[in-house]
Amino acid sequence: MDALSLGDALDAAAYAWVGARCRHAHLHDIRGELQTLQSSLELLARSARNPGDNIALAEKATALARRALASHEKSLVDYVNRMTPHQEAAVPIEVRDMVNRALGILRNDAANKSITFKVESGADLRILAQPYKAELLILGLLAMTIDELSAGSVVKVLIEAEDSQVVMEIQSDVICPAIRAPEDLWSGAIRVPPFELLLGVTSRWAAANGGRVETSVDSRASGVLRIYYPRSWSDR
């Protein structure tokens, strides 16, 4: 097994935090698929008791069960890949799709606090990255934004091109903490706030790939988080 660096350990801590934070959302989606399978079985059992009258019902239940199985398999593969994102290869990712997937996972968290996300994006802005790792970090930062905001807030997510970089900007009333280096985050005696951990890990991830992360406060005293990452023109 490869030696574990401080950065790897911090990455793992960040993934673990995101996984725990989004546990309810993942459970809900996975059990929604199981619900379809459970109900399909009940329909099949009902049609089996009266086969003459219920052939159409049985065929429908079978079709629904097949769709639910396919969806469930995808969810489980996604879930396993999120546990081991360091093992995947970098591929071109459409950033808007990635953000929308993360917001889909967080839809109930946002709805519970009546938080509105407005996503504005240029067309077809891609980056070359490990997809689950990138999605986990974005998911974590968006989840943290929801947690820090008061009810009824609006969050703007702007995705745009700037020179050869894709910039993902999160605008909200959340004032980001300072970005800290890995060696500053790691201490057995200090409990690192999750927001600082996620920012530090995201910053290290962006820097390792030729990008950077910046935080600032705009003229309306709103917080701005900008992630710069080299643009990819490849679609394969």
Added chain:
Amino acid sequence: MMPPAPLRVLYIEDNALVREITCDLLADDSREIVAVATGEEALSAFEASRFDIVVTDVSLPAMSGFELVRRVRKMAPTTPVILASGYPIDLEECRLGTRVRTITKPFNAPELEALIEDLCGPAAGAAKPT
């Protein structure tokens, strides 16, 4: 003698597969199911028509099941409600009032029917055709 009017159930579930198949399982002569995908659609349906019970998924886009129940309760404070979710719900924490039950996915139809009967009375839980 006129047969009793069917129980009118407003069912909210954003997962199209779950919505469709649950309707197939629940609908019979004793129950009329109106199924919608969002909280907004549910509120429109609730304003336009009478429902005996609301069965809603918790995780919905834009408006959560909790928020939907709060708004329904403003219009009709005693409407019984069943909340369905993929994880256990702490009802005390939600503060949604009385006549609320929860059910955890994956549930089976008899479990849901028993809750409906518990909230609406035995007439609603008529035997299903086999």
